[in-house]
Amino acid sequence: MESHDAKLLRAQTHVWNHIFSFIKSMSLKCVVELGIAxxxxxxxxxxxxxxxxxxxxxxxxxxxxxxxxxxxxxxSGFFSQHSHADNELEVKYALTDASFLLVKSHEMSMAPFLQATLDPVLSNPWTQFSSWFKNGITTPFEMTHGKSFWEYAGSDPRINILFNDAMASDAQLITSSVIDKCKDVFMGLESLVDVGGGTGTMGKVIAASFPQLECIVFDLPHVVSGLQGSENLKYVGGDMFEAIPPADAILLKIQLGHLTYKKWPYYVNYIT
Structure with a gap:
């Protein structure tokens, strides 16, 4: 039977691990910003x-x-190490599958998603989480910045670009699988609206893969402003809480998280 002291030590270790778990994500952010991968x-x-x-x-x-x-x-599994017995400086590092996805030139790089998620504008609201529970403000983000995330992104070009790049990189990871494994879903459809489709990463691939399909990428006006469509792809600005363009099918990649944002701060897609 485990002794009282052993249980206490294990419990303390568990608490310490959670207290300092942020070091891993911040170290990963540092690695990306230094371009180590x-x-x-x-x-x-x-x-x-x-x-x-x-x-x-x-x-x-x-x-x-x-x-x-x-x-x-x-x-943390982001690099593999090959040791040199006699010279510490000759220790060698190689990429793993995880760090390969942090290479900025990789077509499915997750670096933009990491940089957006860990940007102070998006991470600072978490420090207000307990305070948020004590008032009637809609979200921690709004409590920290005085406006909703969407309003903030609409007025701050840096955050708007950062968020759109993050959503585009996230879409890259699943688009090929959707097209390859779910072709039957699109058969017989004449129109589709990608709600919250950002800059159209997924919409472009769907439109190119299914020429008979009229695709609409629907997002907030400041997101789709100036974006050019194609023969069977067009961009429409608007608010999904007010109206969604009519189509045979609606694509919701991670937007279901936003549909409840007025009741919960969400975690599916930033603290909006």
Whole structure:
């Protein structure tokens, strides 16, 4: 039977792990911003620590922290490590399946999604979560910034671009599977509206794959402003809480999370 002290120590470890779990996501954000996955990918083979440090845009006084950062990332499964028994600087790092998706040039890169999710504008509202429960404000985001996420994105071009890029990268990951595995869903349809379709990543692929289908990418006016459609694809601006363009089928990728945003701050797609 486990002793009282052993139970207490295990419980303390559990609490500590959750207290410091943010270090993993912030370290991952740092890795993306420093371009470490891109450096290893462009190197074409496992890269030594010394070569990695030489390739990084960092101050010389910070070089001895890189092994610590890489240790966290290796432990988290983002890089594999090949040790050198005699020379620590010749330890080599290689990409894993996870870090390969952080390479910015990868067609299915998740780097934009990470950068949006962990941007202070989107992450700071979580620090107000307990306060939000004590008042009548709709969401933590609105309590922190004084407006809804959609209003904020409409007035801040940086966040608008960041969010749209994130949604586009997320769509890339599932679009090929949808087209390959769910072709029958689109057969017989003459029209489809992609609600909250962003800049049209998924809509473009669907329109190209099914020429008989008239596709509408429907999103907020500031999202689709200036975007050009094609012969069977058009962009329409509007508010899905007011009206949705009529079509044979409605595509909701992750927008169902938004349909309840007035009752819950949501987690499906940022704190909106």
């Amino acid at each position: 891109d450096i290893i990918h462009n190197h074409g083979q496992p890269i030594s620590l010394s070569n990695l440090i030489a390739s990084l845009p960092i101050h010389s006084s910070k070089t001895h922290f890189i092994p610590r950062l890489m240790r966290i990332m290796v432990h």
